[in-house]
Amino acid sequence: MPRSLWPWTAVLVLLAAMAAFPSLFTGADPDAADLEAVLRPPGAEHWLGTDQNGRDLYARIVYGARPSLLIGTGAVLLALVAGVAVGVAAAQLGRIADQVLSRSLDVILSVPGLLLVFLVVAVLGPGSGSAAVGLAVVSVPGFARVARAEVIRLRAAQYVEAAHGFGWSRAQVVARHVLPNAAGPFLALATVSLGAMIVASSSLSFVGLGPRPPTAEWGAMLADSREFLALAWWPGVFPGIAVTVAVLAVTLVGQHLNRRVERRLP
Numbered sequence: 001m002p003r004s005l006w007p008w009t010a011v012l013v014l015l016a017a018m019a020a021f022p023s024l025f026t027g028a029d030p031d032a033a034d035l036e037a038v039l040r041p042p043g044a045e046h047w048l049g050t051d052q053n054g055r056d057l058y059a060r061i062v063y064g065a066r067p068s069l070l071i072g073t074g075a076v077l078l079a080l081v082a083g084v085a086v087g088v089a090a091a092q093l094g095r096i097a098d099q100v101l102s103r104s105l106d107v108i109l110s111v112p113g114l115l116l117v118f119l120v121v122a123v124l125g126p127g128s129g130s131a132a133v134g135l136a137v138v139s140v141p142g143f144a145r146v147a148r149a150e151v152i153r154l155r156a157a158q159y160v161e162a163a164h165g166f167g168w169s170r171a172q173v174v175a176r177h178v179l180p181n182a183a184g185p186f187l188a189l190a191t192v193s194l195g196a197m198i199v200a201s202s203s204l205s206f207v208g209l210g211p212r213p214p215t216a217e218w219g220a221m222l223a224d225s226r227e228f229l230a231l232a233w234w235p236g237v238f239p240g241i242a243v244t245v246a247v248l249a250v251t252l253v254g255q256h257l258n259r260r261v262e263r264r265l266p
Contacts, residue, residue, distance in 0.1 A: 011246075020066075022062045025062045026059045030055060033055055035053075035054055038053065039231060052228050059216075060221060061242050064221060067215060068246070071210065072135075072198040072200075075136045075197045078132060079140050089101060090148045091147070091148045092170055092174065105144055108141050126212065131209060135197055146186065151182070154178045188254065193254075195247045208223070218240075
């Protein structure tokens, strides 16, 4: 990894630590309101200031890392599992199954992604889980196409043909040889997709379809700050910086992984 990416890798590690152990980074209660400290600017007592309810913005940004990253990560993992399953099935189950599954993916792609997410969340109800499921549904076609292409590419490899010659079933060959050797492209796509999922999850929270109040979440914090931007800039600026830094870190590291994977492919 080039040295220029070390700071961004450190940012990823820091964000993961904040999401996993927020109490290590702040002792303040992110939901504790103080009506005597409403919209206080950044200072010694409140490093990033307070919001319209007098809640500490630094604490809310720290605790907001968990739902913001969890929704994006959950969506990517769900899309990865479902997409790989669909892609492998399309490549292995014959021509008819391939055509049916491919046309089904085309139908999903024909629907505007944001509209499809809204439909899923409307059916399941607002919340972190439904947001992750909705984002995963939109992302499945991308993972499925990569999985299908990798299975088709690798099944012509000599070691795969040798495994078939030893009497291994198609499921055994896929599980033991194809998927492990296709892990690189899957990892690269998942990492690059995570940045988009973080932005999308924050967007859902911004319009009220993410975690329920008073849960701290970066997109919801941005939405809450709209009415007070003329009076105080900090409730909107600092959550926006958190989203931007997280997406930049994930995207830059993901692009590096993607380039390394592409160089290794024949």
